[in-house]
Amino acid sequence: MTRLYSGAMANYPRYAIYYAAAPDSVLDRFGASLLGYDAYAGEDLPFPDGVPSDWRELTQDPRKYGFHATLKAPMALAAGRTEAQLVAACELFADAARPIPLIKPVVDSISGFIAVIPAEPSAELRELAAECTRAFDFFRAALTPEDRVRRNPEKLTPKQCEYLDRWGYPYVMEEFRFHMTLTGRLSAPRRNDVEAMLQSRFAEIGPATLEIDRIALFRQDDAAARFRIIGHWPLRASA
Numbered sequence: 001m002t003r004l005y006s007g008a009m010a011n012y013p014r015y016a017i018y019y020a021a022a023p024d025s026v027l028d029r030f031g032a033s034l035l036g037y038d039a040y041a042g043e044d045l046p047f048p049d050g051v052p053s054d055w056r057e058l059t060q061d062p063r064k065y066g067f068h069a070t071l072k073a074p075m076a077l078a079a080g081r082t083e084a085q086l087v088a089a090c091e092l093f094a095d096a097a098r099p100i101p102l103i104k105p106v107v108d109s110i111s112g113f114i115a116v117i118p119a120e121p122s123a124e125l126r127e128l129a130a131e132c133t134r135a136f137d138f139f140r141a142a143l144t145p146e147d148r149v150r151r152n153p154e155k156l157t158p159k160q161c162e163y164l165d166r167w168g169y170p171y172v173m174e175e176f177r178f179h180m181t182l183t184g185r186l187s188a189p190r191r192n193d194v195e196a197m198l199q200s201r202f203a204e205i206g207p208a209t210l211e212i213d214r215i216a217l218f219r220q221d222d223a224a225a226r227f228r229i230i231g232h233w234p235l236r237a238s239a
Contacts, residue, residue, distance in 0.1 A: 125212055
C-alpha cells in the first residue's frame with residue numbers, strides 16, 4: 001500500500017497513476033463507500049450500514065488515497081515537467097494496444113491490511129504495472145535523501161532497495177503486488193473479523209472476473225490533502 005509522507009522536504013503537488021474502477025461501477029461504489037471517500041468527485045461519502053463503530057479509524061490510511069491499485073507510485077514532477085504533459089502521456093499510454101489483464105478478484109489480507117487482490121498471479125498484470133513504472137518515470141522528481149529514509153530501507157530486501165533507488169519505489173517489477181486497499185494494518189484477531197465481514201460483503205456484489213482495463217491520474221495538492229482523480233482513460237485492447 002502506498003504511504004503518505006509529509007514534511008518540509010516533500011514537493012507538491014504529487015501525482016500517481018493508479019488503476020481505479022470505472023466511475024459508478026459496482027466495484028467503484030463498493031470501495032468508495034467503505035472508505036467513505038469518492039476520489040472521482042473528491043467528496044466524503046457516508047459509510048454503509050453494519051460496519052464496526054470504529055470504521056472511520058480503521059480506514060483512515062487508505063481514505064487518503066481513494067480506492068485504487070498502484071501502477072506508478074506517488075511522485076512530485078521533475079523540473080521542467082508539467083501536469084499537462086503528464087496528462088498527454090497518460091492519453092498516449094492508454095491508446096497503445098496491449099493485452100488487457102483479467103483477474104479473479106477476492107478480498108484477502110496482504111501485509112497486515114485487507115484489500116481486493118487477484119486470486120492468482122497474473123503475468124499480464126505485472127507487465128502492465130512494469131510498463132507504467134517505466135513509461136512515467138520521465139516525469140518523476142528524484143527521490144530526496146529524506147524521502148529515502150522514510151521508506152525504511154533497512155527493512156527492505158537488497159532488490160527492493162535497488163528498485164527504490166532506481167524507480168523511487170521498492171515494490172515494482174517482480175516485487176509488484178496488485179491490491180485495492182480497504183483498511184489500514186490491523187492486529188491478527190481484529191483482522192480476521194474484519195476480513196470475514198468484507199469477504200461477505202464482496203461476495204454479495206463482487207464481479208467474478210475483473211478486467212484491469214483503465215488508468216487514472218490522481219493528484220494530491222499538498223501534504224494534508226487527499227488524492228483526487230483528475231483524469232481517467234480506458235486502455236485499448238490488442239486484437
